[in-house]
Amino acid sequence: MRRWNGWGDDSITYAINADALSFLQARIGQGTPPKDAELVQVCKQVPDSRLPAHSLIDTDAMGRVKHSLGQSLPDWLKMRFGKISHFPDGVAYPESTADVRDxxxxxxxxxxxxxxxxxxxxVVGHLAVTESVQPILSVDMSRMSQLLNLDKEAQLATFGAGVFxxxxxxxxxxxxxxLGHFPQSFEYSTLGGWVVTRSSGQQSLRYGRIEQLLAGARVETPAGRLDIKTFPASAAGPDLREILLGSEGRMGILTEVTVRITPLPACEEFHAVFFPDWDVAQTAVRAISQTRPGLSMLRLSNATETLTSLTLAGHKKLIGLLESYLRLRACDEGKCVMLIGASGEKSQVRHAIKLALKITSQYKGVHVGKAMGDKWKQGRFRNVYLRNSAWQQGYAxxxxxxxxxxxxxxTMMLSMEQAGRDAMAIENELVHTYTHLSHLYGQGASVYSTFVYRLTGDYEHDYARWRRLKSAVSAAIVANGGTISHQHGVGSDHAPYLEAEKGSLGVSSMRHLFKHFDPQGIMNPGKLLPAEDVVQ
Ligand SMILES: Cc1cc2nc3c(=O)[nH]c(=O)nc-3n(C[C@H](O)[C@H](O)[C@H](O)COP(=O)(O)OP(=O)(O)OC[C@H]3O[C@@H](n4cnc5c(N)ncnc54)[C@H](O)[C@@H]3O)c2cc1C
Incomplete structure (x- = not known):
């Protein structure tokens, strides 16, 4: 069964091995596991529903608890400490577009x-329920999951938007x-969610981000139905798909999505290459991105992430042998690992890997074969479960x-990591922070930093810590000219930073657009746009 207050299926655990735990303790100190609230106790806090009766709506307390939050760290704090302040008044489970209209x-x-x-x-507060005089209804799309149409000639498939x-x-x-869209949250996220949050999958180099995969859609908005037709390309004015992409539930409910599909690849390979330091590694991955050899994945970890991954992998003896070999090849303390993947016909895969490796060899890259890449592929949706085991050891x-x-x-990478460390240094707390470039483009890259720190066991204190770190790192992103999100979206946590990116005219044009589809402002208010979001 799915965990109500953590990640994933409760029959799956990903234990931290003893060496990795000692490594973490040596870096930031011993954690103290906080005590979790019980689901039954939290259910007792749920007030009576204010909704008028409707046959599609369930108002039982457990369903309302489970639909009150997402998976961000503050969401976890609220669930784990039993501090959920607001719940939806009910949950609807539509099975068709007609149900959604109703x-x-x-x-x-x-x-x-x-x-x-x-x-x-x-992970950015898209689903947060806030205090409201109006009743709040969560609309769970999971029953709209069928493949509705498959056009093999055009390579298009239409699905219900709630398909996982x-x-x-x-x-x-x-x-x-x-479809080839594999975000790390693949097991539990939906096609509709991907579209409206502008999601990016791990093999986006081959298949594209969700905006390249989206061909057409049906959206039920308070003002009526919007059908976005499929064309291979069009010069007929602004593209309506762009309004839907990233709309975060503000525009209406996406009921059907048509996506561009690809025949299953005949062959897929993942390889690992080590570089002696970050500078040479970054130059190498930039050269690969700009050469476009036809890879499906390219990912570069900095030295601390490389060290952390090797420690977490266990197999101390094997890793020891690998490290001795790498030392002989000048990859020592500051070494950075790059993973590359290619998918397609055997000849395409061979060509893409060969070309990428030719480039890395010009930058002192040491190719160590497929074992690490295969391991990454096997564990790519399992690593997320580490969040649960780290929490149980007292770490966020x-x-x-x-x-x-x-x-x-x-500079972005260094500033984000430093901002996180500084935010915790105020309390003399240490942060274990590391970064990878997860999606690479000719123009630049996504920079993805992880912050591990100790929980205090006190909700207010832990919430304040999260707020301080998140604000500091977000401010560093804005100051260094980055987007407030490459793939997670805006929700409520990033909304205060949107104007810095879009400008005031940009933000007001979005307000007016959503007002057009939703004149009463009933669609997910408070998300995406900064708080004062009523258009007179
Ligand atoms: C461990 C972890 C790893 C992650 N890895 C990635 C990653 O690799 N890449 C990535 O892009 N993201 C990642 N995410 C973020 C998250 O998975 C994405 O934002 C995802 O697209 C959300 O999809 P969902 O179906 O869960 O939507 P939800 O979380 O349920 O909703 C997100 C927003 O979409 C709206 N929405 C959902 N469905 C509809 C619909 N049918 N119509 C209208 N509005 C709708 C909701 O109202 C809300 O505003 C990760 C999250 C976690 C927890």
């Missing part, structure tokens, strides 16, 4: 706020196709990400 009409008639709910994996990643891939695989793990142009990448 719910929108009901909400307009009774002045009810709607929060569309995909897989609940948001594994189900979507299984339905396509039965016909010999893939948070991530902050951005994207910027190549000349800013290194």
């Amino acid at each position: 719910l929108l009409d009901y909400a307009r008639q009774h002045g009810i706020t709607l929060i569309p709910y995909g897989g609940g994996t948001s 990643g594994p189900d979507l891939e299984a339905q396509l695989r039965a016909h010999g196709y893939t 793990i948070d991530t902050v990400e951005t994207a910027c142009d190549w000349p800013r990448v290194k």
Whole structure:
């Protein structure tokens, strides 16, 4: 069963090995595991529902608790400490576009706020329920998950927007196709959620981000239905898909999505290459991105992330042998690991890997074969479970990400990490922080930093720590010319930084656009746009 207050299936654990735990303790001190609230106790805090009865709506307390938050660190703090201050008044489970229309009409008639709910994996407060005089209804899309149409000639597939990643891939695989969209949250996130948060998958180099995969859509908005038709390309004015992408539930409810699909690859390979230090590694991955050899994945870890991954991997003896070999090849203390992947026909894969390795060899890269890449592929949706085991040892793990142009990448990485350390130094606390470049482009890269620090066991104190670190790192991103999000979206946590990026005219044009689709302001208010979001 899915964990209500953590990540994933409760039958799956990813224990931290003893060496990794000692490593963490040596870096930031021993953690003290906080005591978790019980679900039954939290359910007792749920007030009576204010919703008028409706056949599609369930008002039981447990469902309302489970739909009150996402997966951000402050969401975890609220769930784990039993400090959820507001709950939706009910959860609707539509099964068709007609059901969604019915719910929108009901909400307009009774002045009810709607929060569309995909897989609940948001990490930036998209789903947060705030105090409201209007009743709040969570609209869970999980029953709208069917493959509705498959056009093999045009390589297009239409799905219900609530389909989860594994189900979507299984339905396509039965016909010999893939979407190729694999965010780390793949197991629990949905197609609709990906579209409205502008998600990016781990193999986006081959398949594209969700904005390249989205071909068409059906959206039920309070003002009516918007059908976005599919064309291979169009010069007919602004592209309406761009309004939907990143709309974060503000515009309406996405019910059907048509995506561009690809035949399943005949072959897939992942390789690892080590570099002696960050500077040479960054230059090498930039050269690869700008040469475009046809890879599906390219990822570069900095020295601390490389060390952390090797420690977490266990297999001390094998890693020891690898490190001795790398030392002989001048990759020692500051070494950085790069993972590359290629998918497609065997000849395409061979060509892409060969070309990438030719470039790395010009930058002192040491190719160590496929074993580490294969391991990464096996564990790519399992590593997330470390958040649960770290918590049980008294540690919080948070991530902050951005994207910027190549000349800013290194300064961005150093500034984000330093901002996180400084934010905790005020309390004489240490942060274990590390970074990777997860998505690389000719122009620049996404910079993705992880921060591990100790929990205090006191909700207010831990919340204040998170707020201070998040604010400091977000401010560093803005100051260094990065976007406030490369892939997680805006939600409520990033909304205060949106104007710095879009400008006041940009933000007001978005307000007016959403007001057009949602004149009463009932769609997920308070998210995406900064707080004062009523258009007169
Ligand atoms: C451990 C972890 C790893 C992650 N890794 C990645 C990653 O690699 N790449 C990445 O891009 N993101 C990642 N994320 C972030 C998250 O998974 C994405 O933002 C994802 O797209 C959210 O999808 P969801 O279905 O869970 O949406 P939810 O979290 O349920 O909702 C997110 C927003 O979308 C709206 N929404 C959802 N469905 C609809 C709909 N049908 N119509 C209208 N609005 C809707 C909601 O109202 C909300 O505003 C990660 C998150 C976690 C917890």
